[in-house]
Each structure stands twice: as C-alpha cells, then as structure tokens.
Amino acid sequence: xxxxxxxxxxxxxxxxxxxxxxxxxxxxxxxxxxxxxxxxxxxxxxxxxxxxxxxxxxxxxxxxxxxxxxxxxxxxxxxxxxxxxxxxxxxxxxxxxxxxxxxxxxxxxxxxxxxxxxxxxxxxxxxxxxxxxxxxxxxxxxxxxxxxxxxxxxxxxxxxxxxxxxxxxxxxxxxxxxxxxxxxxxxxxxxxxxxxxxxxxxxxxxxxxxxxxxxxxxxxxxxxxxxxxxxxxxxxxxxxxxxxxxxxxxxxxxxxxxxxxxxxxxxxxxxxxxxxxxxxxxxxxxxxxxxxxxxxxxxxxxxxxxxxxxxxxxxxxxxxxxxxxxxxxxxxxxxxxxxxxxxxxxxxxxxxxxxxxxxxxxxxxxxxxxxxxxxxxxxxxxxxxxxxxxxxxxxxxxxxxxxxxxxxxxxxxxxxxxxxxxxxxxxxxxxxxxxxxxxxxxxxxxxxxxxxxxxxxxxxxxxxxxxxxxxxxxxxxxxxxxxxxxxxxxxxxxxxxxxxxxxxxxxxxxxxxxxxxxxxxxxxxxxxxxxxxxxxxxxxxxxxxxxxxxxxxxxxxxxxxxxxxxxxxxxxxxxxxxxxxxxxxxxxxxxxxxxxxxxxxxxxxxxxxxxxxxxxxxxxxxxxxxxxxxxxxxx
Numbered sequence: 001x002x003x004x005x006x007x008x009x010x011x012x013x014x015x016x017x018x019x020x021x022x023x024x025x026x027x028x029x030x031x032x033x034x035x036x037x038x039x040x041x042x043x044x045x046x047x048x049x050x051x052x053x054x055x056x057x058x059x060x061x062x063x064x065x066x067x068x069x070x071x072x073x074x075x076x077x078x079x080x081x082x083x084x085x086x087x088x089x090x091x092x093x094x095x096x097x098x099x100x101x102x103x104x105x106x107x108x109x110x111x112x113x114x115x116x117x118x119x120x121x122x123x124x125x126x127x128x129x130x131x132x133x134x135x136x137x138x139x140x141x142x143x144x145x146x147x148x149x150x151x152x153x154x155x156x157x158x159x160x161x162x163x164x165x166x167x168x169x170x171x172x173x174x175x176x177x178x179x180x181x182x183x184x185x186x187x188x189x190x191x192x193x194x195x196x197x198x199x200x201x202x203x204x205x206x207x208x209x210x211x212x213x214x215x216x217x218x219x220x221x222x223x224x225x226x227x228x229x230x231x232x233x234x235x236x237x238x239x240x241x242x243x244x245x246x247x248x249x250x251x252x253x254x255x256x257x258x259x260x261x262x263x264x265x266x267x268x269x270x271x272x273x274x275x276x277x278x279x280x281x282x283x284x285x286x287x288x289x290x291x292x293x294x295x296x297x298x299x300x301x302x303x304x305x306x307x308x309x310x311x312x313x314x315x316x317x318x319x320x321x322x323x324x325x326x327x328x329x330x331x332x333x334x335x336x337x338x339x340x341x342x343x344x345x346x347x348x349x350x351x352x353x354x355x356x357x358x359x360x361x362x363x364x365x366x367x368x369x370x371x372x373x374x375x376x377x378x379x380x381x382x383x384x385x386x387x388x389x390x391x392x393x394x395x396x397x398x399x400x401x402x403x404x405x406x407x408x409x410x411x412x413x414x415x416x417x418x419x420x421x422x423x424x425x426x427x428x429x430x431x432x433x434x435x436x437x438x439x440x441x442x443x444x445x446x447x448x449x450x451x452x453x454x455x456x457x458x459x460x461x462x463x464x465x466x467x468x469x470x471x472x473x474x475x476x477x478x479x480x481x482x483x484x485x486x487x488x489x490x491x492x493x494x495x496x497x498x499x500x501x502x503x504x505x506x507x508x509x510x511x512x513x514x515x516x517x518x519x520x521x522x523x524x525x526x527x528x529x530x531x532x533x534x535x536x537x538x539x540x541x542x543x544x545x546x547x548x549x550x551x552x553x554x555x556x557x558x559x560x561x562x563x564x565x566x567x568x569x570x571x572x573x574x575x576x577x578x579x580x581x582x583x584x585x586x587x588x589x590x591x592x593x594x595x596x597x598x599x600x601x602x603x604x605x606x607x608x609x610x611x612x613x614x615x616x617x618x619x620x621x622x623x624x625x626x627x628x629x630x631x632x633x634x635x
Contacts, residue, residue, distance in 0.1 A: 142159060143159065146243070170212060171205060171251075174201065175201070175204070202287045204285055205283070205285075208282055213251045214248070217246055244261070254275060278351060281339060290336070297330065298311050314380065316351075319349065321441040327342075352378075364393060370387055381421060384413070385408065385410045386409060394420060408449060423481075426475060428457070429454065432449070444477060448498030459485065462555050464488075467489065472515075474488055476554055491520065492520040497514055510576065545571040547560070547561055565588065584612070609629030612624075
C-alpha cells in the first residue's frame with residue numbers, strides 16, 4: 001500500500017468539525033497528475049516504480065485519469081480502487097488529481113490547443129463504477145497498521161474500514177466516521193453541497209485503567225504500507241507492518257483487550273483471566289448525544305443524525321473444547337459510562353466478553369433440507385449438520401458430491417452468517433442422516449447419526465462394515481473441513497442410531513443413541529468381576545440406550561455399554577462433567593429402568609418418562625440414575 005502526498009502527515013488525527021474542500025477543475029487535475037508522474041519517474045527510485053516501464057505508464061496513465069474523473073470517483077474511493085487493482089498509476093491519481101468528489105467533471109469538457117486551433121473532446125466514461133469499487137473494497141479484510149510516524153504520536157495502531165478510520169491508543173479507541181450522505185444525490189444539489197464531507201468522531205475511553213498497558217500486533221499479515229509525504233526522503237515511511245489483531249495487555253488487572261476484524265467489521269473482546277474481576281471494566285463515550293439500551297440489550301450510541309450500535313455481548317467460557325454461555329450484558333452508568341454485568345461463572349477459567357452482531361440465514365437447496373444440530377466455536381463460527389435431498393445444497397470445499405437421495409451435510413458459517421467457510425456432503429449410496437455435532441478445541445467437528453449406506457465414507461474405522469439395516473456412524477472432520485480424520489460405522493445386526501455426541505479435552509468422543517441389536521459392540525470385550533466390565537452387557541426387551549467412548553484416533557473403544565430396561569429406551573443428549581464422566585438424558589417406557597441414588601425411583605404412571613444417568617469414567621458403574629416425569633408424557 002503506497003501513499004503519496006505533497007505535504008504533512010500521511011493520516012490526519014480526527015477533527016469532529018465538518019469541513020469543505022474546494023477542488024481544482026477537471027483540466028487542472030489532469031495537468032497536475034501528469035506533472036506528478038513526470039516528477040516521480042524522473043526523481044524517485046522506489047521499488048515499485050522501478051518495476052514499471054516508463055513507456056507502459058505513459059500509455060496507460062492518461063486514460064486512467066480520464067476514466068476515474070468521469071466516473072465520479074473521489075480521493076477516498078480512488079484509494080480503495082488502488083487497493084483492489086494494485087496499480088501505482090491509479091493511486092497517484094488520488095492525491096494529486098482527484099481530491100474531493102469530482103462528479104461535475106462528467107459534464108465538463110476539457111480543452112486542448114493544437115497548432116491547427118482549439119478543439120474540444122469529451123472525457124470518456126470509464127468501465128469501473130463507483131458502486132463496484134465500494135463493493136469490492138468492502139470484501140477486503142480489516143487490518144491494523146503500526147504507527148511509525150504517519151499519524152499522531154499518541155496513536156499506536158490505526159485501521160481503515162469502509163467509511164471509517166480507527167485510531168488505537170493505549171487507553172482509547174477513536175473512530176472517525178465519514179458521512180457520505182451529502183454525495184448520494186449529486187445530480188440534484190449544487191456543487192458546494194456535493195463537495196461537503198462531514199466527519200463524526202466517537203471516542204471510547206477505558207476508565208480507571210492501568211495507564212500504560214502494553215500494545216502489540218498479533219498475526220502479522222503479508223501486506224505493507226509505504227508513505228511518501230513531502231519532498232524530504234527522511235520523512236517517508238516504508239515497509240510498515242499490518243496485523244490481523246491488536247492486543248492491549250493488562251488494561252485492567254488480569255484483563256486483556258483484543259481488537260480484530262471479521263468480514264470487514266471491527267470487533268473487540270475483553271479476555272478476563274482466572275480470578276480477575278470483570279466489573280472493573282468501565283467504558284466512557286464522547287461524541288455521542290446519550291447512551292441507550294434497546295429491548296435486545298444492544299447499546300445504541302446516537303450521534304449527528306445517525307447512530308452506532310454495539311450489539312449485546314456474548315459472554316462465554318470454553319470448557320473441554322465447548323463454549324459455555326454466561327448470562328450478562330451492558331450496565332449503563334452516569335456520565336455516558338458503560339460497564340458489564342456478568343452472572344455467576346467458573347472463576348478458575350478464562351471468561352470472554354464479546355460484543356457481536358447476530359444473524360439469521362437460510363441454508364439449503366431446491367428440495368428438502370433438515371438441520372439437526374449446531375455447535376459454535378470460540379470465534380463465533382457456527383457448525384450446522386443435518387441431511388439434505390438437494391443436489392444443489394450450498395458447497396464450499398466439499399469432501400464429496402451428493403451421492404444418494406439423502407446425504408448428511410456439515411456446514412461451517414462465519415460468525416455473521418454472511419459466508420460459508422466450508423460446506424460438505426457426507427454419505428453413501430442410501431439414506432444418511434446426522435443427529436449430533438460437537439467441536440474440539442482445534443475446531444475439528446465430530447458428527448454422529450445413522451446410515452443405511454453400505455459404502456458410507458470410512459477412514460481408520462473401528463468398524464468397517466454396516467452390520468445391519470442401519471448403523472450409527474461417528475465421523476471426525478479436519479478443522480478446514482477438507483478431510484476425514486476418522487469415520488466409522490457403529491452397530492450390530494439390527495437398527496442402531498447415534499443421536500448425540502460430545503468430546504473431552506483429549507479428543508475422545510462420547511456417543512449415545514439407541515440400538516435394537518443384540519450384538520451391539522460392548523467394551524471391554526473380555527472382563528471379569530475384578531476388571532472394568534461394561535455396566536450392562538446385554539440388551540433388554542426392545543430398544544436400549546447405548547453409551548460409547550472412542551479413543552482419540554477413533555479406531556478403538558474405551559468403553560461401550562447398553563443402558564435400559566424391559567421396554568423402549570432412547571437417548572437424546574450427552575454431556576461430560578469436569579472429570580470426564582458421561583451424563584446421558586432421554587426417554588424411557590421401561591418400568592425397571594436402572595436407577596442409582598435417584599430423586600425419582602420409579603415412573604409416575606405416565607406413558608413415558610424422562611431419565612438422567614451419570615456413569616463413572618470407565619463406563620463400569622452408575623454414579624446416579626433417576627426417572628424424571630409425571631403422570632403423562634415426558635421426554
């Protein structure tokens with residue numbers, strides 16, 4: 001990224017007062033641009049200029065200037081155009097030829113004199129529209145640029161977005177918002193009105209903070225910025241690094257603040273270390289008229305006829321690779337101050353406070369699509385699974401094509417729901433349906449369900465063949481969704497279905513569901529009273545619950561047991577306590593469902609009852625097991 005300027009610093013510290021700029025005529029802009037390019041070619045010896053042949057620049061430069069002038073492209077838009085095109089001569093036009101918003105030049109005729117007299121010609125309209133430039137620029141990732149003298153010394157990092165510039169100091173985030181509203185109807189206004197550009201400034205100050213928090217860029221990017229300001233080479237700034245995130249360490253005791261971008265949007269997280277106090281966080285706002293909370297808990301910041309919205313924060317902790325939500329939100333105080341209120345949480349683990357945008361989106365093709373389960377990673381990306389009849393179901397980096405009438409899909413959406421990170425089919429030659437999904441700390445997705453396919457995709461399987469009419473399956477996908485780490489059948493000679501799955505910190509998957517098979521895999525295979533036998537080695541009268549723990553590679557069972565009584569028993573959910581002991585919930589019609597330390601020792605006489613059962617860490621014994629229901633249906 002190159003910036004050329006005749007004088008002054010490369011980036012201006014924001015001024016909240018609207019200002020007007022008077023621009024030169026179309027002809028003078030063109031002449032000044034030509035003069036500039038001759039000067040640069042003759043005097044500068046900069047890497048990118050050496051790469052361009054002078055004749056090539058000469059052939060293209062004038063047409064570039066004319067096209068940009070005729071397309072109502074102002075200086076800021078040309079800067080964005082440059083970022084997309086990578087063209088040096090396009091960007092030179094920004095600062096020497098196209099200051100302001102030259103809409104009137106579309107109708108102005110530039111005059112040239114020749115030896116035969118004066119002749120007029122119209123500036124041709126260029127191929128790139130302003131809207132196309134804006135749309136393309138909006139897709140570029142947000143980055144944070146280290147300040148090496150291109151702006152005020154108080155600023156440590158700065159970032160440019162679509163319509164704003166962000167300045168980060170040790171204790172303050174300053175958002176300069178450019179208001180383009182006056183330029184939307186340029187044909188209907190006077191020239192003076194068209195060239196009015198207003199800037200509104202929002203300041204978010206960290207109140208009561210450590211005055212000198214350490215700031216550092218994280219995840220360095222490949223791009224660089226270069227500023228050539230003024231005629232003194234000593235004032236030029238080159239090879240300035242960009243980062244994906246910025247961390248302000250210890251803004252409050254034990255609390256870090258992290259700024260980052262997602263899909264071009266600016267976000268920030270407070271990361272509260274174990275034992276630290278989130279109520280210490282206090283934010284003060286300047287440049288706003290007042291502070292409001294709407295019915296959904298979003299923070300509304302009215303300013304200058306518009307408003308900025310900070311969405312209600314998502315507050316969570318990560319436990320065994322899974323996000324555990326914590327209740328809380330904004331708390332308004334006096335003098336335009338905001339704090340956070342947080343419900344009880346595990347203070348031995350880190351806590352993240354993340355203001356985030358919500359979303360709702362369709363996901364499917366032209367036939368029938370069913371979402372069965374969802375999981376969310378630490379960054380807010382959503383992983384959805386289910387099954388689809390649609391051959392045109394959205395795909396992105398898919399493992400396979402649609403193979404049968406019904407296939408499993410596994411889709412990862414970005415945190416805003418505005419794009420797919422990956423989306424893949426998973427299935428064989430018959431019906432395949434997913435029922436559960438979970439994530440580990442590395443972003444690998446574990447999926448379970450059932451399949452009738454004899455050629456369901458397998459990788460390092462514990463069970464390589466479909467044992468009955470339909471079998472449960474367990475599959476672990478890589479973090480980018482491009483490959484299977486393992487995939488296996490799980491079942492006996494009858495129908496078996498996986499309904500829920502979880503994973504521990506070691507990557508061992510725990511699966512539950514129900515089985516009609518007398519020969520469902522139980523483990524350990526060989527046991528005695530002195531050894532860790534499965535809790536229940538044989539099936540009851542009809543369908544029984546199964547609880548199965550895989551090793552981290554998916555190629556063997558740590559334990560597997562039946563769980564049930566004299567009638568139909570099915571499981572719907574599974575979770576782990578902090579010691580890795582499985583807790584299963586579901587529905588039972590059995591009058592003798594296994595109980596241990598129950599709060600309800602028997603059915604209350606209803607059609608069916610819920611149950612909750614906790615096994616020990618070896619699947620060998622029950623810690624507790626209870627009915628849960630009343631006199632009617634409960635599940």
